[in-house]
Amino acid sequence: MRTKPDISAILAKLGDQLVAAEQIDGGATSDVWKVRTNRRVYALKILNECGAAANLTLDVHLRKNLSAGGAFVAAPVLSSEGFPNMSGAAWVLDEFVAGEHPARGELHKLTCLDLGKTLAILHDIPVSDFGAPQLTGSLISGEQENVFSGLATRFTNPLPIETPPAFELSRELWLKTLPYLVRIREILSTSSGVLCHSDLHDRQMIIANNRLAALIDFGDATIGDYRWDFGSLLYFHGPRVLADTVKGYEPDGTLQAKLIDSAHVFSIGIAMHIGARSLLPGKAHRLKVATVHLNKTLVYLEQNRQHLQTD
Incomplete structure (x- = not known):
């Protein structure tokens, strides 16, 4: 199993300082953390499976294009793809999207x-x-x-x-x-x-x-x-x-x-x-x-x- 990346090291790429990190989701393929810095709040997804890195690359590419086009998606801020020499599992840092899931069939x-x-x-x-x-x-x-x-x-x-x-x-x-x-x-x-x-x-x-x-x-x-x-x-x-x-x-x-x-x-x-x-x-x-x-x-x-x- 690959070593998970240091959250503080990731944030340093943006000039942010870690204030608090709370795991909000986790499963067989990835863990998701809510990360609060001195400047803003992010969602950090860290992959647990090496083989899923290609899917993450596609996901980041896709959401970047969608966000640029005006679609309602979580915009990626940074990902491990841009830092090949950084040790640890593949990851993507997104804008944190506040809200909740709708009731099925009850979308406004x-x-x-x-x-x-x-x-x-x-x-x-x-x-x-x-x-x-x-x-x-x-x-x-x-x-x-x-x-x-x-x-x-x-x-x-x-x-x-x-x-x-x-x-x-x-x-x-x-x-x-x-x-x-x-x-x-x-x-x-x-x-x-x-x-x-x-x-x-x-x-x-x-x-x-x-x-x-x-x-x-x-x-x-x-x-x-x-x-x-x-x-x-x-x-x-x-x-x-x-x-x-x-x-x-x-x-x-x-x-x-x-x-x-x-x-x-x-x-x-x-x-x-x-x-x-x-x-x-x-x-x-x-x-x-x-x-x-x-x-x-x-x-x-x-x-x-x-x-x-x-x-």
Whole structure:
């Protein structure tokens, strides 16, 4: 295991002096510290795994670009990438973002507008190919040239062509979703990739005073069709949050109805992925949530079948 860097030594690069440091999060891959100096407050993320350094480099590059473009993210201030001779694990020092996680499905309209703007900036970052993103110089490209191979680097069986194991007892429900899964495949066969966050649940956002302070954790970012992000948003937060976010994403309104319809279709793929993941230890409860979402979504799609816009 690599030696963790000295926090005071990191701050010295900025001319700051350490006043207090408190660990606020920790896990198998990283620890996060709230660091107070004589000048300001930071969040310091220290990686516990050497192999994750490349992901950190991509994360820093991505958030720098997003912040410069006006997106609501935690702006990186300094990282170990700029100091290759400094001993210790990889780390990144960010602006500290004060706030709290929103309640699932209860995002304020202003938060949604901020989120929509941030997704628009994210989706506009130049990328190539599909799947897990990798950084070469300043270029972001996916691991795979094929859209479906790229999809498999992020999602678990999102577009099953046979009854998936998780839905063996709900085969009739899966059969109802099949035309929409086929439709997603048709769309993907001609679509181009953008950088998607792909996992827009409540713990991925920090809010303050009804505004989005930061969209966080780009660890599951993937290059794929932009509609995956809206499918994810609908799955976790419901139609009202989706509609308000789309207004921030596409303010002139020309594509809002189409985005909402497409989100319902792509959320079926999200539900299939989460259903498949429910077979993992401790995740069985997710299948019930996925099933409830599928039933609601199928009702919407049937009610709007005559004028459904998904192109």
